Amino acid sequence: MLSEQSAATVRATLPAVGAAINEITTRFYDGLFTAHPVLLRDLFNRGNQAAKSQQQALAGSIAAFATYLVDRPDERPDAMLARIAHKHASLGVQPDQYDIVHEHLFAAIVEVLGEAVTPEVAAAWDEVYWLMANALIAIEKRLYEEQGAHEWREWEVVERIEETADVATFRIRPADERPAPAFKAGQYVSVQVELADGAHQIRQYSLSSAPGAGVRQITVKRVAEDGSAPEGEVSNHLHAHVRAGDVLRVSAPFGDLVIEDADAPLLLASAGIGVTPVAAMLGYLAESGHKGAVTVVHADRSPATHALRAGQEAAVAELADASLHLWYEADAPEGAHSGLVDLGEVTVAPGTHAYLCGPLPFMRAVRAQLLAKGLPASAVHYEVFGPDLWLGQD
Template sequence: MLSEQSASTVRATLPAVGAAIGEITERFYARLFAARPELLRDLFNRGNQASGAQKQALAGSIAAFATHLVQHPEQRPDAMLGRIAHKHASLGVAPDHYPIVHEHLFAAIAEVLGEAVTPEVAAAWDEVYWLMANALIAIEKRLYEESGSTERRPWEVVERIEETADVATFRLRPADGGPVRGFRAGQYVSVQVELPDGARQIRQYSLSGASEETVRQFSVKRVAGDGGAPDGEVSNHLHARVRAGDVVHLSEPYGDLVLGDTEDRPLLLASAGIGVTPMVAMLAALAADGHQAPVTVVHGDRSPADHALRTDHEAYAAKLPDASVHLFYERDAEPGTRTGLVDLADVGVAPGTRAYLCGPLPFMRAVRTQLIDKGVAPADIHYEVFGPDLWLARQAG
């Protein structure tokens, strides 16, 4: 809980801080990486730094947390904190990272806002920071305890499958021959590879296989630079260099886009592009559990040839007793599929449906709006974002 005095100060200064938060985060990262270059090399996503996506996500999370504190002082934004904590835990963020961030973030705030940062203002925002940091530290501690490890483990690629021209599936087993822990359908792992310049970059990929398997499976789309952003370093490295017999390092599974108590509850699983990966794992889990309630499967892609994991996608849905599949392709649509972007106008959505979304932000926003228009409660719509959560950032803005 934010103290009454600090809440008043934060409320009064939030517009000024919010207006400057983009510049503050720009200065923050410049200071942080100048002082600790190894963090950019081995922890932070260099592509997201270059594109500015990570800066937007940090700014959005700070603004959203502070806004929540002053608007809902009796509630903690657990959903937002949980999502961030899962990302942090998969990356191996430790408690001693938070004082480092604090040092450079508050130096950046002082640089940008100057004399407006009085001792009272500094104390109030310091309280905001440590409320958020300590909450994350506590959640991350619990996640590490549940997973049994904070370390990434070496895994050997045992099979590589070319799904489409731009998507490859990697199947791996522990290089040490040890046991494989289960995971919840919809979760992801962090994959660390060593790049030619020696950087050990990390990316998160959803597990796309069945949870009971003794191997891990994830599917990677080759990321091409767009709008001046660089090509994806890790995705292109995996596509170009990693074959059967090679070793990469994986975290334990994390992520909060997981199936809840779905007994007798209608579900809708909507995806676009590589967002299909967690949905395939969810369908596999539902089929294995004998789910009886209706399941609506919706997917959009550029073309049937671009639809990764399509065979698994449709096969797992076919194992369910009450499932309908709706496929939308921007071109080359086949009989039984539809041409164009995903449109739920003619898709039946049962009362009480719980929905799970994964794909590009414009797709998820459009589907969310259509679901709400069809009577789905906002609290029953869950989503996963690959990379920085810019949905949260834009909602905060």
């Protein structure tokens, strides 16, 4: 809980800090990577840094947390904190790194805001930072205790499956004799690869197989350069170089987009490569003999770009009460819809819990349609691949 004095100061200065937060976070990362270049080489996503999306996500999370503290002083944004902590744990973030972040973040604040940062203002925002940091440290500690200390394990690729022209599934198993760590459908693992320049870059990929599968799998879309961001370094490396028999460095599973109430009616909505956690959820529901209603919604460019479709259809056919609704922007076959997702004619039962994964515009649109159908906001859960640019905007 933020102290009364600090709450008043934060409330008064939040507009000024909010207006400058993107410049502050840009200066922060510049200073951080100048002092600690190994963090950019081996921990932070260089593509997200180049696209400025990580800076936007950090700005959004700080602004959202500070706003929450002053608007709801007796509460804590647990969902937001959990989402960030799971990402941090999958990367192996350690408590002492929060001291490094604090040093460079507050140097950036002073650099941008100058004399406006009085001792009172600095103390108030210092309190905000450490409330957020200590909450994350505590959650991450618990996650590490559940999974054991963060470690990279070697996993052998036993099979590579070409799903589409730009999506491949890598089926993997531990290369040592230890059992694979348990995971929940919807969670992801971090994969670390050594690139040609010696960098050890890390990316998160959803486990796209059901938890009961004997062999795990990740399904990876090759990320192309789009003008605003460079091509995906790790996804392109995996597509170009990794085949059956190769070994990957993989973390324990993390992620908070998991089915909370399996007895409730469920709606699973995905678009593009966002199908991966939904595929695991469907597999889990099918293998556990789920009896409740399950509505599956998926959108894609065309049937040719729809990865894991056969598995979706098989799981839906196996479930006792499930329906599959498909939208394609081009070449929609008979039985599928053309264009963008429109849930107007899709029945959403009272008490439904919805799980969304895909591009941010898709999730915003589907969420708005679900709220219009009477679903409470608390029943809509989502996963963002990469920096969460939804934080602080909703």
